[in-house]
Amino acid sequence: EAGVTQFPSHSVIEKGQTVTLRCDPISGHDNLYWYRRVMGKEIKFLLHFVKESKQDESGMPNNRFLAERTGGTYSTLKVQPAELEDSGVYFCASSPRLAGGPTDTQYFGPGTRLTVL
Amino acid sequence: DAKTTQPTSMDCAEGRAANLPCNHSTISGNEYVYWYRQIHSQGPQYIIHGLKNNETNEMASLIITEDRKSSTLILPHATLRDTAVYYCIVRGYEYGNKLVFGAGTILRVKS
Numbered sequence: 001e002a003g004v005t006q007f008p009s010h011s012v013i014e015k016g017q018t019v020t021l022r023c024d025p026i027s028g029h030d031n032l033y034w035y036r037r038v039m040g041k042e043i044k045f046l047l048h049f050v051k052e053s054k055q056d057e058s059g060m061p062n063n064r065f066l067a068e069r070t071g072g073t074y075s076t077l078k079v080q081p082a083e084l085e086d087s088g089v090y091f092c093a094s095s096p097r098l099a100g101g102p103t104d105t106q107y108f109g110p111g112t113r114l115t116v117l
Numbered sequence: 118d119a120k121t122t123q124p125t126s127m128d129c130a131e132g133r134a135a136n137l138p139c140n141h142s143t144i145s146g147n148e149y150v151y152w153y154r155q156i157h158s159q160g161p162q163y164i165i166h167g168l169k170n171n172e173t174n175e176m177a178s179l180i181i182t183e184d185r186k187s188s189t190l191i192l193p194h195a196t197l198r199d200t201a202v203y204y205c206i207v208r209g210y211e212y213g214n215k216l217v218f219g220a221g222t223i224l225r226v227k228s
């Protein structure tokens with residue numbers, strides 16, 4: 001069974017440009033999460049999809065970040081316009097249970113390293 | 118904020134057991150203890166989780182104290198590939214479905 005995949009693995013862009021990150025969850029997983037780690041900080045939650053709906057957006061830093069999950073399958077995270085402080089590693093995770101909860105284990109992808117110059 | 122406290126770093130000799138402690142003194146009765154690790158430049162990897170009973174799988178064992186205020190992750194025969202940051206995370210309905218990561222413990226396995 002394929003794990004969570006993310007594309008690209010690395011992205012280097014100029015400040016003010018737009019970048020779109022993609023995540024493909026494990027097949028059949030209803031829940032999809034985005035997290036990120038910025039330099040020197042801990043991994044932080046960004047948002048949670050249940051199928052195609054946003055369940056929790058409490059971690060999204062500002063309106064320059066837009067996440068979508070078309071048809072409840074893959075997800076994209078767009079940063080527009082990118083700022084220097086957006087540099088970091090963006091992780092995607094998925095979990096299987098529609099009801100979620102504390103026993104619904106999340107499995108992570110390898111991450112996308114974003115560098116904004 | 119994370120509800121757990123872990124040592125900043127630990128060393129372990131290759132082939133020996135690695136015992137990683139975690140304090141979660143404010144854990145509630147319906148909250149689970151999860152362990153993840155992050156090997157350099159990879160995504161967090163799920164290891165094990167438990168509620169109150171000890172758990173074992175192919176990767177590790179999880180020992181939870183009777184009062185549930187602390188736990189220990191045990192890697193029975195550490196190898197160099199186990200060098201990673203290990204995160205102890207408490208999960209309950211209070212946080213919804215999100216994982217709240219702390220700083221974790223840097224485990225260095227040395228030959």
